[in-house]
Amino acid sequence: MNFENILTTSENGIATVTINRPTKLNALNKATIQELHMAFEALEKDEKVRAIILTGSENKAFVAGADISEFADFSVSEGAELAAKGQASLFDFVENLKTPVIAAVNGFALGGGLELAMACHFRIASDNAKMGLPEVSLGVIPGYGGTQRLPQLVGKGKAMELIMTAGMLSAEEAKTAGLVNHVVPQAELLELANSIAQKIMRNSPLAIGKAIEAINANFKDGVDGYAIEIKNFGESFGTEDFKEGTGAFLEKRKPVFTGK
Structure with missing residues (x-):
């Protein structure tokens, strides 16, 4: 299956999905969300795939956010529809996959990017990663599940602070808060993701x-x-x-x- 905005590979039961919009810091637009849905749907049906790694291309960003240019002039109803469709087709879809999905956060994971990482079953990060939900600085709130998943992972008080201040966490701060499980140098990130995936594959x-x-x-x-x-x-x-x-x-x- 060929895509415009993502890359997919599969080897020895482990699939890797790479968001590949480096000139946009891998920002999520509607086309990328649809392609990700299609890729995850196909991988879930592939009995040979026992674990999925999700990451971003190059070394600056996992996903730097949503593509603001697509919705800057949306109406109230269009905004609500954007969130509803995105949650159903990608974020909730990933969370409920039976195939484990590991987010390998290789740089900025902001806004929709952090929401996508949080929809995965767990997260590991490179030591240069930065994570946050800065939506209130744009006059909007997280719309892809961020207000729900962040408190589940870091607690209500910490989530309130991060969302209200539009602040960012370093990789180590994210680990301390329980947002990510492991932090390693960027050169070791995919190696660790594959190592964990191999451990998962030993089990039923x-x-x-x-x-x-x-x-x-x-x-x-x-x-x-x-x-x-x-x-x-x-x-x-x-x-x-x-x-x-x-x-x-x-x-x-x-x-x-x-x-x-």
């Missing part, structure tokens, strides 16, 4: 998908996360992966999971 893809669903359920209004956990735990007993995993443990060998 079916169980990982069920775990993602159960974890996400805790943050959804009107959903009983404990009930989802019980349901998914029980369903695991009917899978080939469960039989293989428990059998391999009892036989003292490494399991070979098929995702069935």
